[in-house]
Amino acid sequence: MIEVKDLSHQFELGKKGKKTTIPVLKTVSFMINKGEIVTLVGRSGSGKSTLLHLISGFLPRQTGTIILNGQDVTGLTETAFSQFRLGTIGFIFQNFQLIQSMTAYQNVELPLILNGVSETARHVQTLNTLAKVGLEGFEHHYPSELSGGQQQRVSVARALVLNPLIILADEPTGSLDSETERDLLDLILELNATLHITFLIITHDEEVAAIGHRSLAMHDGQLIDGEVN
Ligand SMILES: Nc1ncnc2c1ncn2[C@@H]1O[C@H](COP(=O)(O)OP(=O)(O)OP(=O)(O)O)[C@@H](O)[C@H]1O
Secondary structure (H helix, E strand, O other): OEEEEEEEEEEEEOOOOOOEEEEEEEEEEEEEOOOOEEEEEOOOOOOHHHHHHHHHOOOOOOEEEEEEOOEEHHHOOHHHHHHHHHHHEEEEEOOOOOOOOOOHHHHHHHHHHHOOOOHHHHHHHHHHHHHHOOOOOOOOOOHHHOOHHHHHHHHHHHHHOOOOOEEEEEOOOOOOOHHHHHHHHHHHHHHHHHHOOEEEEEOOOHHHHOOOOEEEEEEOOEEEEEEEO
8 A cells, every 4th residue: 555665865954065965764665555554663853754754745755666555656746646645645743733714624624625526525524524533513613622632533534534545644642641642543443444544653652653553663764674563
């Protein structure tokens, strides 16, 4: 489902004539099968977010190959990648990244609007998805009127609404207390079991790492052997 081959990345700092190159990823290769939950662990600065941003196309690839659901995305134009991403990948972030001026309903409806779904179908899918994450009755609440756990559920619903095959998550429980964290982990396990969504989850948290079928460990931009839980 996710295949990464010889992916390297470097950032350039400084102005012309005084440029410094920082190698952040060094020929990273791995494969994740459909339906796996894989956690990505490693010290701060080891390159985890950079790897996730390259897989999602948020950062332009420099060298190496990324294949998602059998499609080599490295040859796609930015527009084609955006379209592909919309129907294939959902995202969950530590700080939820909800649009504050929109209700829970509107936040979840947005990907459907971007994907050209009709208003009637949008209504059904948005309500169904909010129900799936246990947020019936909270449709008209703004993010500021929801708890952290509820906001993260809205962001999970937004990630789910276009039926993605893959969900990429960057420290999804980083802003949650331990009880709310457990609820979110149970939701991830349920989505994986019922919808067979493949998850790649960056985490520093042992409880999160424990739900993975496997763990990939990064060190200084390189992948050191993954562990099977
Ligand atoms: N836009 C950028 N420009 C320059 N350097 C960057 C940029 N983004 C990240 N870096 C550097 O790349 C390295 C890897 O960063 P990255 O965010 O991928 O690490 P991480 O493992 O996700 O860390 P954390 O666990 O703290 O989120 C760090 O040294 C960081 O300073």
